[in-house]
Amino acid sequence: MRQLWLPVTLAVLSASLFFPTPVFAYDGKLRVKCNVPAEVYINKIQVGKTGEIISGLPFGKCKMWVVADGYKKHEQMVDILGNDIIEVKVTLKLEGDDSTDTDEEPSSDEEEPGEEEPKKEDKEKEEPKTFDVKDVRKASKEGDNDRLRKILNSDSEYIVRIVAAAALLRLKSKASVDFLDGEFGEKFKSAPDKWFDDSPLFGQFRVLAGSVDIADAFDEKEVKFDTFDETVPGYAAVLIMKEKQEEYRKECRKLQKKMARLKKRKATGWWGQYSTCDHNIKRMSKDIKDYKAFISRILSILKKRVRSIENKDLAALAKYFYDHAKGKLKD
Known part of the structure; x- marks a missing residue:
């Protein structure tokens, strides 16, 4: 009797390997664009944030909520199909705002996936090598310490650099002290x-x-x-x-x-x-x-x-x- 169980067991295992039982797939993708940063819920479960690609979602129709502090909750049905990224645009209204919906495009503050900020090195390359007194006065008026330090360390004329050092002094930056101490030692040779x-x-x-x-x-x-x-x-x-x-x-x-x-x-x-x-x-x-x-x-x-x-x-x-x-x- 036991000998009969062995072939039957092998047959069942073979069938399970070559004809597996279908499993419900959770590989739907969704991206929600919104005019403000917000959280995304699917079927009352938080799944991600606006602007990012949210994956691992169930196929089919789902209920979506988009929520942000100080704004009215947005609610709608979405149909997630295939392997494509389903994109949804949402405009949240401030609480207490009873105006009708508009076709306003979401804010561009949220970056598209794959887009990167220009590297710091690239920004520095774009900066001019020399500046003038007008640049110093503008930076001084705006209290822009970083720009004043760039001017101070640039190849600009001496008058531009000494004015930048003076502006940094007024703004209590140590960079100006280091520069002036060097000038004291050289008796303002430059x-x-x-x-x-x-x-x-x-x-x-x-x-x-x-x-x-x-x-x-x-x-x-x-x-x-x-x-x-x-x-x-x-x-x-x-x-x-x-x-x-x-x-x-x-x-x-x-x-x-x-x-x-x-x-x-x-x-x-x-x-x-x-x-x-x-x-x-x-x-x-x-x-x-x-x-x-x-x-x-x-x-x-x-x-x-x-x-x-x-x-x-x-x-x-x-x-x-x-x-x-x-x-x-x-x-």
């Missing part, structure tokens, strides 16, 4: 020569003017910081004067030690060398004193400009120069 040629604080080839000429410029009120091309050389003069003060102080100390040795030994011709050292010490001491007075007057002008200049970006630059001098260039 600034146009013409700015220094036109400054009453400098002679030719960016050489600091003599003390008499600088004093006359202050007395005649020629030293003004009303523009960027006046303010930058003005603060460059402060940095150079401070550097010279330190240099002269060190040299004076060396000469004083030399004078002490000469006086002690009193070798042949010592008095001539002693007198020369004494003369140089007096000259450098006077320059140190003059530079201190000039720096004080420059900072006084900068302080006034912070309050009086209508250009807020230039005022921010003047304030930064003033604070830098007070904080890092103390005697």
Whole structure:
């Protein structure tokens, strides 16, 4: 009897392999376009969101709901057939809006599948390599830090970059501080020569003017910081004067030690060398004193400009120069 079961069992298994029982397929696809982001329900089950392709749906007629916060629920029947993507367009109305339906197309905010945002690298390639002052003023007015940083790091003219740095200062961006600290170290080496040629604080080839000429410029009120091309050389003069003060102080100390040795030994011709050292010490001491007075007057002008200049970006630059001098260039 048991031997009869074996052939029967094999026959049943073979039939099940070659003639499987039909299974209800759930491979329908649906995409709902809507004027606002919303959730999609099929037969009261949430199946996805608007704008995306929803798959694994049962074939045949189904009831669909489209729901979004603050909007009236949309309800309709959809017929999902074959392997094609069934597309449905829906326009949700705000709650309390009793106007009739329109044929308004869904918002284009939702991207079609497969569409991608332009890559960041592509956007950067589209940016111009150089900018002008108008670009800076627009970005400054809009408070666009990112664009100002691009301008600051671009190959634009120096005036454009220094104005961008000033705008970033006003907007309290660290990028401007890094840029200006580099300029301080180089004594504004990248600034146009013409700015220094036109400054009453400098002679030719960016050489600091003599003390008499600088004093006359202050007395005649020629030293003004009303523009960027006046303010930058003005603060460059402060940095150079401070550097010279330190240099002269060190040299004076060396000469004083030399004078002490000469006086002690009193070798042949010592008095001539002693007198020369004494003369140089007096000259450098006077320059140190003059530079201190000039720096004080420059900072006084900068302080006034912070309050009086209508250009807020230039005022921010003047304030930064003033604070830098007070904080890092103390005697």
